[in-house]
Amino acid sequence: MILSALLAEARASLAEAGIADARLDARLLVEHFSATTQGDVIGSPDMAIDAGAAQAVRQAIARRAAGEPVHRILGFREFYGLKLFLSPDTLEPRPDTETLVDAVLPHLRHLAARAGACRILDLGTGTGAIALALLAEVPEATAVGVDISADALATAQRNAQENGLAERFTPIRSDWFEKISGRFHVIAANPPYIPTEELETLQCEVRKFDPARALDGGADGLDAYRTIAAQAEAHLEPTGRVAVEIGHAQKEAVTRVFETAGFGIVEARKDLGGRDRVMVFTRK
Incomplete structure:
Protein backbone atom coordinates (compact mmCIF):
# COMPACT_ATOMS: atom_id res chain seq x y z
CA MET A 1 0.00 0.00 0.00
CA ILE A 2 1.33 3.42 -0.92
CA LEU A 3 0.57 6.56 1.06
CA SER A 4 -1.54 8.36 -1.54
CA ALA A 5 -3.73 5.28 -2.09
CA LEU A 6 -4.21 4.79 1.66
CA LEU A 7 -5.22 8.43 2.05
CA ALA A 8 -7.65 8.21 -0.87
CA GLU A 9 -9.18 5.07 0.63
CA ALA A 10 -9.58 6.78 4.00
CA ARG A 11 -11.20 9.85 2.49
CA ALA A 12 -13.65 7.75 0.50
CA SER A 13 -14.62 5.67 3.54
CA LEU A 14 -15.34 8.72 5.68
CA ALA A 15 -17.18 10.54 2.91
CA GLU A 16 -19.37 7.48 2.36
CA ALA A 17 -20.11 7.42 6.10
CA GLY A 18 -21.28 11.04 5.91
CA ILE A 19 -18.47 12.53 7.99
CA ALA A 20 -18.56 16.30 7.43
CA ASP A 21 -14.79 16.86 7.58
CA ALA A 22 -13.86 13.67 5.77
CA VAL A 30 -3.55 8.55 8.22
CA GLU A 31 -0.63 10.73 9.29
CA HIS A 32 -0.89 9.72 12.95
CA PHE A 33 -1.24 5.98 12.51
CA SER A 34 1.20 5.67 9.62
CA ALA A 35 3.77 8.02 11.23
CA THR A 36 3.80 10.26 8.16
CA THR A 37 3.41 14.02 7.70
CA GLN A 38 1.57 16.35 5.37
CA GLY A 39 4.94 16.96 3.74
CA ASP A 40 5.18 13.24 2.96
CA VAL A 41 1.74 13.34 1.35
CA ILE A 42 2.82 16.21 -0.89
CA GLY A 43 6.43 15.28 -1.55
CA SER A 44 6.42 11.49 -1.35
CA PRO A 45 2.93 10.26 -2.28
CA ASP A 46 4.38 6.91 -3.42
CA MET A 47 5.90 6.20 0.01
CA ALA A 48 5.32 2.58 0.99
CA ILE A 49 3.22 2.01 4.11
CA ASP A 50 3.74 -1.33 5.81
CA ALA A 51 0.83 -3.67 6.37
CA GLY A 52 0.68 -3.12 10.13
CA ALA A 53 0.43 0.65 9.81
CA ALA A 54 -2.14 0.38 7.04
CA GLN A 55 -4.25 -1.89 9.23
CA ALA A 56 -4.00 0.56 12.14
CA VAL A 57 -5.18 3.35 9.82
CA ARG A 58 -8.14 1.27 8.62
CA GLN A 59 -9.17 0.47 12.20
CA ALA A 60 -9.01 4.16 13.10
CA ILE A 61 -11.04 5.09 10.02
CA ALA A 62 -13.68 2.51 10.96
CA ARG A 63 -13.98 4.05 14.42
CA ARG A 64 -14.38 7.52 12.93
CA ALA A 65 -16.95 6.27 10.42
CA ALA A 66 -18.91 4.85 13.37
CA GLY A 67 -19.09 8.32 14.94
CA GLU A 68 -16.18 8.40 17.38
CA PRO A 69 -14.60 11.88 17.40
CA VAL A 70 -11.28 12.11 15.61
CA HIS A 71 -9.41 13.47 18.63
CA ARG A 72 -10.73 10.67 20.84
CA ILE A 73 -9.20 8.25 18.35
CA LEU A 74 -5.92 10.17 18.27
CA GLY A 75 -5.96 10.35 22.07
CA PHE A 76 -5.04 14.02 22.29
CA ARG A 77 -6.04 17.49 21.20
CA GLU A 78 -4.31 20.86 21.00
CA PHE A 79 -5.59 23.61 23.27
CA TYR A 80 -4.04 27.08 23.47
CA GLY A 81 -0.88 25.71 21.87
CA LEU A 82 -0.57 22.79 24.30
CA LYS A 83 -0.86 19.12 23.39
CA LEU A 84 -3.35 17.61 25.85
CA PHE A 85 -3.99 13.91 26.20
CA LEU A 86 -7.58 12.73 26.69
CA SER A 87 -9.16 9.97 28.75
CA PRO A 88 -12.69 8.57 29.15
CA ASP A 89 -13.42 10.83 32.15
CA THR A 90 -12.31 14.08 30.48
CA LEU A 91 -14.14 16.40 28.16
CA GLU A 92 -12.40 17.00 24.87
CA PRO A 93 -11.16 20.61 25.21
CA ARG A 94 -12.64 22.76 22.48
CA PRO A 95 -11.58 26.05 20.91
CA ASP A 96 -14.53 27.96 22.42
CA THR A 97 -13.10 27.35 25.89
CA GLU A 98 -10.00 29.30 24.88
CA THR A 99 -12.28 32.34 25.24
CA PRO A 106 -5.00 40.27 31.46
CA HIS A 107 -6.01 40.13 35.13
CA LEU A 108 -3.46 37.42 35.92
CA ARG A 109 -0.67 39.19 34.04
CA HIS A 110 -1.41 42.40 35.92
CA LEU A 111 -1.26 40.58 39.25
CA ALA A 112 1.93 38.77 38.31
CA ALA A 113 3.60 42.01 37.28
CA ARG A 114 2.50 43.77 40.46
CA ALA A 115 2.95 41.05 43.07
CA GLY A 116 5.24 38.53 41.37
CA ALA A 117 2.80 35.67 41.94
CA CYS A 118 -0.83 34.65 41.47
CA ARG A 119 -2.93 31.60 42.30
CA ILE A 120 -5.52 29.85 40.11
CA LEU A 121 -8.22 27.36 41.05
CA ASP A 122 -9.57 25.33 38.12
CA LEU A 123 -12.79 23.58 39.13
CA GLY A 124 -13.63 20.44 37.17
CA THR A 125 -10.20 20.56 35.59
CA GLY A 126 -10.60 17.50 33.35
CA THR A 127 -7.55 17.47 31.07
CA GLY A 128 -6.22 20.48 32.95
CA ALA A 129 -6.81 22.60 29.86
CA ILE A 130 -7.74 25.92 31.48
CA ALA A 131 -5.21 25.77 34.32
CA LEU A 132 -2.33 24.61 32.13
CA ALA A 133 -3.01 27.18 29.41
CA LEU A 134 -2.92 29.92 32.05
CA LEU A 135 0.25 28.55 33.62
CA ALA A 136 1.94 28.44 30.23
CA GLU A 137 1.10 32.10 29.64
CA VAL A 138 1.87 33.39 33.15
CA PRO A 139 5.15 31.92 34.46
CA GLU A 140 4.61 33.46 37.92
CA ALA A 141 1.31 31.63 38.41
CA THR A 142 0.53 28.43 40.28
CA ALA A 143 -2.67 26.41 39.90
CA VAL A 144 -4.77 23.84 41.70
CA GLY A 145 -6.80 21.56 39.44
CA VAL A 146 -9.88 20.07 41.10
CA ASP A 147 -11.87 17.12 39.84
CA ILE A 148 -14.03 14.42 41.37
CA SER A 149 -12.61 11.86 38.92
CA ALA A 150 -9.29 10.16 39.71
CA ASP A 151 -8.94 9.30 36.01
CA ALA A 152 -9.32 12.94 35.01
CA LEU A 153 -6.78 14.06 37.61
CA ALA A 154 -4.25 11.48 36.41
CA THR A 155 -4.75 12.80 32.88
CA ALA A 156 -4.35 16.40 33.98
CA GLN A 157 -1.16 15.52 35.87
CA ARG A 158 0.21 13.75 32.79
CA ASN A 159 -0.57 16.80 30.69
CA ALA A 160 1.16 19.05 33.21
CA GLN A 161 4.25 16.86 33.06
CA GLU A 162 4.26 16.58 29.27
CA ASN A 163 4.07 20.36 28.94
CA GLY A 164 6.70 21.13 31.58
CA LEU A 165 4.19 22.65 34.02
CA ALA A 166 3.99 19.99 36.73
CA GLU A 167 5.97 21.97 39.32
CA ARG A 168 3.31 24.68 39.32
CA PHE A 169 0.23 22.45 39.05
CA THR A 170 -1.38 20.61 41.96
CA PRO A 171 -4.21 18.12 41.30
CA ILE A 172 -6.73 17.60 44.11
CA ARG A 173 -9.60 15.14 44.14
CA SER A 174 -12.56 17.03 45.52
CA ASP A 175 -16.27 17.54 45.02
CA TRP A 176 -16.03 21.19 44.00
CA PHE A 177 -14.69 23.14 47.04
CA GLU A 178 -15.05 20.28 49.53
CA LYS A 179 -11.30 19.70 50.09
CA ILE A 180 -10.02 23.11 49.02
CA SER A 181 -8.38 25.55 51.41
CA GLY A 182 -6.81 28.95 50.88
CA ARG A 183 -7.71 31.81 48.57
CA PHE A 184 -7.15 32.35 44.86
CA HIS A 185 -6.87 35.27 42.50
CA VAL A 186 -8.87 33.48 39.81
CA ILE A 187 -11.41 30.70 40.16
CA ALA A 188 -12.16 29.26 36.72
CA ALA A 189 -14.57 26.56 35.61
CA ASN A 190 -16.11 24.99 32.56
CA PRO A 191 -18.84 23.23 34.55
CA PRO A 192 -21.57 20.87 33.37
CA TYR A 193 -24.36 23.11 32.07
CA ILE A 194 -26.63 20.99 29.85
CA PRO A 195 -30.14 20.51 31.32
CA THR A 196 -30.63 16.82 32.05
CA GLU A 197 -33.57 16.40 29.69
CA GLU A 198 -31.51 17.81 26.81
CA LEU A 199 -28.65 15.30 27.08
CA GLU A 200 -30.33 12.89 24.68
CA THR A 201 -30.62 15.62 22.05
CA LEU A 202 -26.89 16.29 21.94
CA GLN A 203 -24.77 15.49 18.92
CA CYS A 204 -23.82 11.81 18.82
CA GLU A 205 -20.11 12.61 19.14
CA VAL A 206 -20.79 14.45 22.40
CA ARG A 207 -23.54 12.24 23.83
CA LYS A 208 -21.69 8.97 23.36
CA PHE A 209 -18.08 9.94 23.96
CA ASP A 210 -17.94 12.87 26.41
CA PRO A 211 -18.47 11.87 30.07
CA ALA A 212 -22.07 12.49 31.12
CA ARG A 213 -20.96 13.77 34.53
CA ALA A 214 -19.13 16.63 32.80
CA LEU A 215 -22.24 17.54 30.77
CA ASP A 216 -25.26 17.12 33.07
CA GLY A 217 -26.04 20.44 34.76
CA ALA A 224 -22.90 23.80 39.22
CA TYR A 225 -23.20 27.58 38.96
CA ARG A 226 -25.22 27.67 42.17
CA THR A 227 -22.54 25.65 43.97
CA ILE A 228 -19.71 27.79 42.65
CA ALA A 229 -21.46 31.08 43.37
CA ALA A 230 -22.40 30.03 46.90
CA GLN A 231 -18.91 28.89 47.90
CA ALA A 232 -16.49 30.95 45.80
CA GLU A 233 -16.31 33.96 48.14
CA ALA A 234 -14.66 31.92 50.91
CA HIS A 235 -11.85 30.98 48.52
CA ILE A 246 -21.78 29.03 30.00
CA GLY A 247 -24.27 27.65 27.53
CA HIS A 248 -25.16 30.10 24.77
CA ALA A 249 -28.62 30.81 26.24
CA GLN A 250 -27.63 31.03 29.91
CA LYS A 251 -26.18 34.52 30.26
CA GLU A 252 -29.11 36.07 32.11
CA ALA A 253 -29.74 33.04 34.32
CA VAL A 254 -26.09 32.68 35.35
CA THR A 255 -25.88 36.41 36.03
CA ARG A 256 -28.86 36.12 38.40
CA VAL A 257 -27.25 33.19 40.23
CA PHE A 258 -24.04 35.10 40.87
CA GLU A 259 -25.72 38.41 41.70
CA THR A 260 -27.88 36.66 44.28
CA ALA A 261 -24.67 35.34 45.86
CA GLY A 262 -23.16 38.84 46.05
CA PHE A 263 -21.16 39.02 42.83
CA GLY A 264 -21.19 41.59 40.07
CA ILE A 265 -20.38 41.00 36.43
CA VAL A 266 -17.02 42.26 35.17
CA GLU A 267 -17.17 41.02 31.61
CA ALA A 268 -19.12 38.80 29.24
CA ARG A 269 -17.48 37.34 26.14
CA LYS A 270 -18.77 35.60 23.05
CA ASP A 271 -17.16 32.54 21.48
CA LEU A 272 -15.76 32.09 17.98
CA GLY A 273 -19.28 31.68 16.63
CA GLY A 274 -20.57 34.90 18.20
CA ARG A 275 -22.53 33.15 20.98
CA ASP A 276 -22.43 34.04 24.68
CA ARG A 277 -19.77 31.78 26.18
CA VAL A 278 -17.82 33.23 29.13
CA MET A 279 -18.74 35.38 32.14
CA VAL A 280 -16.36 36.94 34.65
CA PHE A 281 -17.55 38.05 38.10
CA THR A 282 -16.09 39.76 41.14
CA ARG A 283 -17.45 40.61 44.57
CA LYS A 284 -19.80 43.57 44.60
Whole structure:
Protein backbone atom coordinates (compact mmCIF):
# COMPACT_ATOMS: atom_id res chain seq x y z
CA MET A 1 0.00 0.00 0.00
CA ILE A 2 1.33 3.42 -0.92
CA LEU A 3 0.57 6.56 1.06
CA SER A 4 -1.54 8.36 -1.54
CA ALA A 5 -3.73 5.28 -2.09
CA LEU A 6 -4.21 4.79 1.66
CA LEU A 7 -5.22 8.43 2.05
CA ALA A 8 -7.65 8.21 -0.87
CA GLU A 9 -9.18 5.07 0.63
CA ALA A 10 -9.58 6.78 4.00
CA ARG A 11 -11.20 9.85 2.49
CA ALA A 12 -13.65 7.75 0.50
CA SER A 13 -14.62 5.67 3.54
CA LEU A 14 -15.34 8.72 5.68
CA ALA A 15 -17.18 10.54 2.91
CA GLU A 16 -19.37 7.48 2.36
CA ALA A 17 -20.11 7.42 6.10
CA GLY A 18 -21.28 11.04 5.91
CA ILE A 19 -18.47 12.53 7.99
CA ALA A 20 -18.56 16.30 7.43
CA ASP A 21 -14.79 16.86 7.58
CA ALA A 22 -13.86 13.67 5.77
CA ARG A 23 -10.75 15.06 4.07
CA LEU A 24 -9.29 16.62 7.21
CA ASP A 25 -10.12 13.70 9.49
CA ALA A 26 -8.71 11.23 6.99
CA ARG A 27 -5.46 13.18 6.79
CA LEU A 28 -5.13 13.43 10.57
CA LEU A 29 -5.73 9.72 11.10
CA VAL A 30 -3.55 8.55 8.22
CA GLU A 31 -0.63 10.73 9.29
CA HIS A 32 -0.89 9.72 12.95
CA PHE A 33 -1.24 5.98 12.51
CA SER A 34 1.20 5.67 9.62
CA ALA A 35 3.77 8.02 11.23
CA THR A 36 3.80 10.26 8.16
CA THR A 37 3.41 14.02 7.70
CA GLN A 38 1.57 16.35 5.37
CA GLY A 39 4.94 16.96 3.74
CA ASP A 40 5.18 13.24 2.96
CA VAL A 41 1.74 13.34 1.35
CA ILE A 42 2.82 16.21 -0.89
CA GLY A 43 6.43 15.28 -1.55
CA SER A 44 6.42 11.49 -1.35
CA PRO A 45 2.93 10.26 -2.28
CA ASP A 46 4.38 6.91 -3.42
CA MET A 47 5.90 6.20 0.01
CA ALA A 48 5.32 2.58 0.99
CA ILE A 49 3.22 2.01 4.11
CA ASP A 50 3.74 -1.33 5.81
CA ALA A 51 0.83 -3.67 6.37
CA GLY A 52 0.68 -3.12 10.13
CA ALA A 53 0.43 0.65 9.81
CA ALA A 54 -2.14 0.38 7.04
CA GLN A 55 -4.25 -1.89 9.23
CA ALA A 56 -4.00 0.56 12.14
CA VAL A 57 -5.18 3.35 9.82
CA ARG A 58 -8.14 1.27 8.62
CA GLN A 59 -9.17 0.47 12.20
CA ALA A 60 -9.01 4.16 13.10
CA ILE A 61 -11.04 5.09 10.02
CA ALA A 62 -13.68 2.51 10.96
CA ARG A 63 -13.98 4.05 14.42
CA ARG A 64 -14.38 7.52 12.93
CA ALA A 65 -16.95 6.27 10.42
CA ALA A 66 -18.91 4.85 13.37
CA GLY A 67 -19.09 8.32 14.94
CA GLU A 68 -16.18 8.40 17.38
CA PRO A 69 -14.60 11.88 17.40
CA VAL A 70 -11.28 12.11 15.61
CA HIS A 71 -9.41 13.47 18.63
CA ARG A 72 -10.73 10.67 20.84
CA ILE A 73 -9.20 8.25 18.35
CA LEU A 74 -5.92 10.17 18.27
CA GLY A 75 -5.96 10.35 22.07
CA PHE A 76 -5.04 14.02 22.29
CA ARG A 77 -6.04 17.49 21.20
CA GLU A 78 -4.31 20.86 21.00
CA PHE A 79 -5.59 23.61 23.27
CA TYR A 80 -4.04 27.08 23.47
CA GLY A 81 -0.88 25.71 21.87
CA LEU A 82 -0.57 22.79 24.30
CA LYS A 83 -0.86 19.12 23.39
CA LEU A 84 -3.35 17.61 25.85
CA PHE A 85 -3.99 13.91 26.20
CA LEU A 86 -7.58 12.73 26.69
CA SER A 87 -9.16 9.97 28.75
CA PRO A 88 -12.69 8.57 29.15
CA ASP A 89 -13.42 10.83 32.15
CA THR A 90 -12.31 14.08 30.48
CA LEU A 91 -14.14 16.40 28.16
CA GLU A 92 -12.40 17.00 24.87
CA PRO A 93 -11.16 20.61 25.21
CA ARG A 94 -12.64 22.76 22.48
CA PRO A 95 -11.58 26.05 20.91
CA ASP A 96 -14.53 27.96 22.42
CA THR A 97 -13.10 27.35 25.89
CA GLU A 98 -10.00 29.30 24.88
CA THR A 99 -12.28 32.34 25.24
CA LEU A 100 -12.21 31.82 29.00
CA VAL A 101 -8.41 31.78 29.02
CA ASP A 102 -8.37 35.01 27.00
CA ALA A 103 -10.80 36.62 29.45
CA VAL A 104 -8.71 36.11 32.59
CA LEU A 105 -5.20 36.43 31.20
CA PRO A 106 -5.00 40.27 31.46
CA HIS A 107 -6.01 40.13 35.13
CA LEU A 108 -3.46 37.42 35.92
CA ARG A 109 -0.67 39.19 34.04
CA HIS A 110 -1.41 42.40 35.92
CA LEU A 111 -1.26 40.58 39.25
CA ALA A 112 1.93 38.77 38.31
CA ALA A 113 3.60 42.01 37.28
CA ARG A 114 2.50 43.77 40.46
CA ALA A 115 2.95 41.05 43.07
CA GLY A 116 5.24 38.53 41.37
CA ALA A 117 2.80 35.67 41.94
CA CYS A 118 -0.83 34.65 41.47
CA ARG A 119 -2.93 31.60 42.30
CA ILE A 120 -5.52 29.85 40.11
CA LEU A 121 -8.22 27.36 41.05
CA ASP A 122 -9.57 25.33 38.12
CA LEU A 123 -12.79 23.58 39.13
CA GLY A 124 -13.63 20.44 37.17
CA THR A 125 -10.20 20.56 35.59
CA GLY A 126 -10.60 17.50 33.35
CA THR A 127 -7.55 17.47 31.07
CA GLY A 128 -6.22 20.48 32.95
CA ALA A 129 -6.81 22.60 29.86
CA ILE A 130 -7.74 25.92 31.48
CA ALA A 131 -5.21 25.77 34.32
CA LEU A 132 -2.33 24.61 32.13
CA ALA A 133 -3.01 27.18 29.41
CA LEU A 134 -2.92 29.92 32.05
CA LEU A 135 0.25 28.55 33.62
CA ALA A 136 1.94 28.44 30.23
CA GLU A 137 1.10 32.10 29.64
CA VAL A 138 1.87 33.39 33.15
CA PRO A 139 5.15 31.92 34.46
CA GLU A 140 4.61 33.46 37.92
CA ALA A 141 1.31 31.63 38.41
CA THR A 142 0.53 28.43 40.28
CA ALA A 143 -2.67 26.41 39.90
CA VAL A 144 -4.77 23.84 41.70
CA GLY A 145 -6.80 21.56 39.44
CA VAL A 146 -9.88 20.07 41.10
CA ASP A 147 -11.87 17.12 39.84
CA ILE A 148 -14.03 14.42 41.37
CA SER A 149 -12.61 11.86 38.92
CA ALA A 150 -9.29 10.16 39.71
CA ASP A 151 -8.94 9.30 36.01
CA ALA A 152 -9.32 12.94 35.01
CA LEU A 153 -6.78 14.06 37.61
CA ALA A 154 -4.25 11.48 36.41
CA THR A 155 -4.75 12.80 32.88
CA ALA A 156 -4.35 16.40 33.98
CA GLN A 157 -1.16 15.52 35.87
CA ARG A 158 0.21 13.75 32.79
CA ASN A 159 -0.57 16.80 30.69
CA ALA A 160 1.16 19.05 33.21
CA GLN A 161 4.25 16.86 33.06
CA GLU A 162 4.26 16.58 29.27
CA ASN A 163 4.07 20.36 28.94
CA GLY A 164 6.70 21.13 31.58
CA LEU A 165 4.19 22.65 34.02
CA ALA A 166 3.99 19.99 36.73
CA GLU A 167 5.97 21.97 39.32
CA ARG A 168 3.31 24.68 39.32
CA PHE A 169 0.23 22.45 39.05
CA THR A 170 -1.38 20.61 41.96
CA PRO A 171 -4.21 18.12 41.30
CA ILE A 172 -6.73 17.60 44.11
CA ARG A 173 -9.60 15.14 44.14
CA SER A 174 -12.56 17.03 45.52
CA ASP A 175 -16.27 17.54 45.02
CA TRP A 176 -16.03 21.19 44.00
CA PHE A 177 -14.69 23.14 47.04
CA GLU A 178 -15.05 20.28 49.53
CA LYS A 179 -11.30 19.70 50.09
CA ILE A 180 -10.02 23.11 49.02
CA SER A 181 -8.38 25.55 51.41
CA GLY A 182 -6.81 28.95 50.88
CA ARG A 183 -7.71 31.81 48.57
CA PHE A 184 -7.15 32.35 44.86
CA HIS A 185 -6.87 35.27 42.50
CA VAL A 186 -8.87 33.48 39.81
CA ILE A 187 -11.41 30.70 40.16
CA ALA A 188 -12.16 29.26 36.72
CA ALA A 189 -14.57 26.56 35.61
CA ASN A 190 -16.11 24.99 32.56
CA PRO A 191 -18.84 23.23 34.55
CA PRO A 192 -21.57 20.87 33.37
CA TYR A 193 -24.36 23.11 32.07
CA ILE A 194 -26.63 20.99 29.85
CA PRO A 195 -30.14 20.51 31.32
CA THR A 196 -30.63 16.82 32.05
CA GLU A 197 -33.57 16.40 29.69
CA GLU A 198 -31.51 17.81 26.81
CA LEU A 199 -28.65 15.30 27.08
CA GLU A 200 -30.33 12.89 24.68
CA THR A 201 -30.62 15.62 22.05
CA LEU A 202 -26.89 16.29 21.94
CA GLN A 203 -24.77 15.49 18.92
CA CYS A 204 -23.82 11.81 18.82
CA GLU A 205 -20.11 12.61 19.14
CA VAL A 206 -20.79 14.45 22.40
CA ARG A 207 -23.54 12.24 23.83
CA LYS A 208 -21.69 8.97 23.36
CA PHE A 209 -18.08 9.94 23.96
CA ASP A 210 -17.94 12.87 26.41
CA PRO A 211 -18.47 11.87 30.07
CA ALA A 212 -22.07 12.49 31.12
CA ARG A 213 -20.96 13.77 34.53
CA ALA A 214 -19.13 16.63 32.80
CA LEU A 215 -22.24 17.54 30.77
CA ASP A 216 -25.26 17.12 33.07
CA GLY A 217 -26.04 20.44 34.76
CA GLY A 218 -29.21 19.28 36.50
CA ALA A 219 -32.83 20.05 35.72
CA ASP A 220 -32.20 23.60 34.50
CA GLY A 221 -28.48 23.32 33.75
CA LEU A 222 -27.54 25.67 36.61
CA ASP A 223 -26.65 23.32 39.49
CA ALA A 224 -22.90 23.80 39.22
CA TYR A 225 -23.20 27.58 38.96
CA ARG A 226 -25.22 27.67 42.17
CA THR A 227 -22.54 25.65 43.97
CA ILE A 228 -19.71 27.79 42.65
CA ALA A 229 -21.46 31.08 43.37
CA ALA A 230 -22.40 30.03 46.90
CA GLN A 231 -18.91 28.89 47.90
CA ALA A 232 -16.49 30.95 45.80
CA GLU A 233 -16.31 33.96 48.14
CA ALA A 234 -14.66 31.92 50.91
CA HIS A 235 -11.85 30.98 48.52
CA LEU A 236 -11.42 34.23 46.60
CA GLU A 237 -8.91 37.00 47.21
CA PRO A 238 -10.57 40.42 47.80
CA THR A 239 -9.99 41.55 44.21
CA GLY A 240 -10.23 38.05 42.76
CA ARG A 241 -12.39 36.98 39.86
CA VAL A 242 -14.59 34.02 39.03
CA ALA A 243 -14.68 33.04 35.35
CA VAL A 244 -17.14 30.46 34.04
CA GLU A 245 -18.03 29.05 30.68
CA ILE A 246 -21.78 29.03 30.00
CA GLY A 247 -24.27 27.65 27.53
CA HIS A 248 -25.16 30.10 24.77
CA ALA A 249 -28.62 30.81 26.24
CA GLN A 250 -27.63 31.03 29.91
CA LYS A 251 -26.18 34.52 30.26
CA GLU A 252 -29.11 36.07 32.11
CA ALA A 253 -29.74 33.04 34.32
CA VAL A 254 -26.09 32.68 35.35
CA THR A 255 -25.88 36.41 36.03
CA ARG A 256 -28.86 36.12 38.40
CA VAL A 257 -27.25 33.19 40.23
CA PHE A 258 -24.04 35.10 40.87
CA GLU A 259 -25.72 38.41 41.70
CA THR A 260 -27.88 36.66 44.28
CA ALA A 261 -24.67 35.34 45.86
CA GLY A 262 -23.16 38.84 46.05
CA PHE A 263 -21.16 39.02 42.83
CA GLY A 264 -21.19 41.59 40.07
CA ILE A 265 -20.38 41.00 36.43
CA VAL A 266 -17.02 42.26 35.17
CA GLU A 267 -17.17 41.02 31.61
CA ALA A 268 -19.12 38.80 29.24
CA ARG A 269 -17.48 37.34 26.14
CA LYS A 270 -18.77 35.60 23.05
CA ASP A 271 -17.16 32.54 21.48
CA LEU A 272 -15.76 32.09 17.98
CA GLY A 273 -19.28 31.68 16.63
CA GLY A 274 -20.57 34.90 18.20
CA ARG A 275 -22.53 33.15 20.98
CA ASP A 276 -22.43 34.04 24.68
CA ARG A 277 -19.77 31.78 26.18
CA VAL A 278 -17.82 33.23 29.13
CA MET A 279 -18.74 35.38 32.14
CA VAL A 280 -16.36 36.94 34.65
CA PHE A 281 -17.55 38.05 38.10
CA THR A 282 -16.09 39.76 41.14
CA ARG A 283 -17.45 40.61 44.57
CA LYS A 284 -19.80 43.57 44.60
